[in-house]
Amino acid sequence: xxxxxxxxxxxxxxxxxxxxxxxxxxxxxxxxxxxxxxxxxxxxxxxxxxxxxxxxxxxxxxxxxxxxxxxxxxxxxxxxxxxxxxxxxxxxxxxxxxxxxxxxxxxxxxxxxxxxxxxxxxxxxxxxxxxxxxxxxxxxxxxxxxxxxxxxxxxxxxxxxxxxxxxxxxxxxxxxxxxxxxxxxxxxxxxxxxxxxxxxxxxxxxxxxxxxxxxxxxxxxxxxxxxxxxxxxxxxxxxxxxxxxxxxxxxxxxxxxxxxxxxxxxxxxxxxxxxxxxxxxxxxxxxxxxxxxxxxxxxxxxxxxxxxxxxxxxxxxxxxxxxxxxxxx
Amino acid sequence: xxxxxxxxxxxxxxxxxxxxxxxxxxxxxxxxxxxxxxxxxxxxxxxxxxxxxxxxxxxxxxxxxxxxxxxxxxxxxxxxxxxxxxxxxxxxxxxxxxxxxxxxxxxxxxxxxxxxxxxxxxxxxxxxxxxxxxxxxxxxxxxxxxxx
Numbered sequence: 001x002x003x004x005x006x007x008x009x010x011x012x013x014x015x016x017x018x019x020x021x022x023x024x025x026x027x028x029x030x031x032x033x034x035x036x037x038x039x040x041x042x043x044x045x046x047x048x049x050x051x052x053x054x055x056x057x058x059x060x061x062x063x064x065x066x067x068x069x070x071x072x073x074x075x076x077x078x079x080x081x082x083x084x085x086x087x088x089x090x091x092x093x094x095x096x097x098x099x100x101x102x103x104x105x106x107x108x109x110x111x112x113x114x115x116x117x118x119x120x121x122x123x124x125x126x127x128x129x130x131x132x133x134x135x136x137x138x139x140x141x142x143x144x145x146x147x148x149x150x151x152x153x154x155x156x157x158x159x160x161x162x163x164x165x166x167x168x169x170x171x172x173x174x175x176x177x178x179x180x181x182x183x184x185x186x187x188x189x190x191x192x193x194x195x196x197x198x199x200x201x202x203x204x205x206x207x208x209x210x211x212x213x214x215x216x217x218x219x220x221x222x223x224x225x226x227x228x229x230x231x232x233x234x235x236x237x238x239x240x241x242x243x244x245x246x247x248x249x250x251x252x253x254x255x256x257x258x259x260x261x262x263x264x265x266x267x268x269x270x271x272x273x274x275x276x277x278x279x280x281x282x283x284x285x286x287x288x289x290x291x292x293x294x295x296x297x298x299x300x301x302x303x304x305x306x307x308x309x310x311x312x313x314x315x316x317x318x319x320x321x322x323x324x325x326x327x328x329x
Numbered sequence: 330x331x332x333x334x335x336x337x338x339x340x341x342x343x344x345x346x347x348x349x350x351x352x353x354x355x356x357x358x359x360x361x362x363x364x365x366x367x368x369x370x371x372x373x374x375x376x377x378x379x380x381x382x383x384x385x386x387x388x389x390x391x392x393x394x395x396x397x398x399x400x401x402x403x404x405x406x407x408x409x410x411x412x413x414x415x416x417x418x419x420x421x422x423x424x425x426x427x428x429x430x431x432x433x434x435x436x437x438x439x440x441x442x443x444x445x446x447x448x449x450x451x452x453x454x455x456x457x458x459x460x461x462x463x464x465x466x467x468x469x470x471x472x473x474x475x476x477x
Binding site for chain 1: 330332335336338339342343344346351400403405406407408409410413414417425426428429430432433434436449450
């Protein structure tokens with residue numbers, strides 16, 4: 001399912017990052033970053049909620065808007081019951097929609113907001129996501145201080161909060177179209193190889209997007225997936241070739257961009273809902289404003305993993321959504 | 330694409346884990362751990378004038394204490410990650426797993442958090458340790474005789 005937009009723009013963005021991201025190659029592009037994972041809070045859950053809320057506050061300050069100027073806030077994260085989003089929203093007091101598509105949440109939010117703005121149901125929206133390395137470790141894997149060995153294909157959850165302000169007021173970054181992806185399960189059970197779980201969903205939504213829009217891969221200056229990691233990034237082009245006969249070259253993955261994967265011990269690269277927006281909202285949008293990139297396609301990919309279902313020997317389904325952004329200068 | 334064909338594609342790009350190196354590291358570190366353990370046994374047996382069997386218990390308590398303490402200092406996870414089975418198979422691994430869970434869940438309350446979740450990782454070790462001790466004890470008595 002693909003939507004086209006005539007009048008939706010991303011006016012402003014704000015990002016707050018954690019210590020590992022701060023040591024990464026994109027540290028200049030964050031609005032705020034922390035040196036420790038606690039961020040002055042007592043628990044990991046509070047820390048994640050705090051950076052999400054802060055990203056919204058920074059965004060409002062940049063836009064010179066007040067909380068009551070915002071029609072709707074759409075937000076999601078990895079924690080059970082969307083803890084970080086719900087608690088941030090309870091303090092912010094903006095009409096709130098909570099959404100979950102694991103690491104595909106960022107584009108899912110942008111897509112919902114864009115549709116509501118295009119239909120003139122709302123004037124503006126804030127789309128937020130967050131993830132926190134230790135909060136995710138505690139919930140999905142092992143206690144934070146536990147040092148069990150990890151496979152090389154394991155991804156490293158990024159710590160960050162990212163928010164974007166969308167409206168129909170003209171801005172350099174235009175939301176051009178978006179495609180809702182399908183949930184795909186290719187029978188992978190390995191929770192330490194999420195790139196393999198998500199690649200087919202990513203390929204599928206990319207193919208559907210091109211089919212619906214009548215475009216070829218080279219229509220876009222760059223296509224970015226987030227977050228397949230080092231090994232998923234190798235699987236995707238081969239899958240595209242075998243399944244759809246397409247030669248994917250103008251492509252990169254944000255999991256390998258947010259960190260220096262050679263020198264930081266992050267295994268297969270970054271993951272988490274914040275990974276793609278932390279790269280896109282700062283670094284990629286900056287490149288677009290300089291016209292180094294004019295048309296990009298962001299594909300957020302999410303492994304819809306439940307620890308209970310994995311323990312009950314089920315395979316892991318995955319989802320991906322695509323959004324096409326263009327420079328409007 | 331069929332699932333089986335996709336699994337082959339995934340396997341093609343799966344990086345090889347360095348088993349030989351990991352094995353060597355575990356062997357070395359595990360060996361050093363054994364040496365420290367033996368040293369402690371000798372130390373307690375000589376200085377406290379107790380039997381080797383009793384000294385063994387003292388040694389285990391000492392290693393558990395050190396494992397827990399180092400976990401609280403928040404760098405033991407990096408050692409375990411590096412030394413792999415060399416540190417997490419010995420009793421230090423048990424102490425580390427228990428302590429790391431305790432540290433995580435203490436914020437959820439003494440009873441509902443720490444008490445309920447402290448053995449999240451190590452509960453299986455205790456349960457299956459007790460069960461297998463029972464089974465093997467039974468086999469020993471039935472096959473080879475001996476006292477209970």
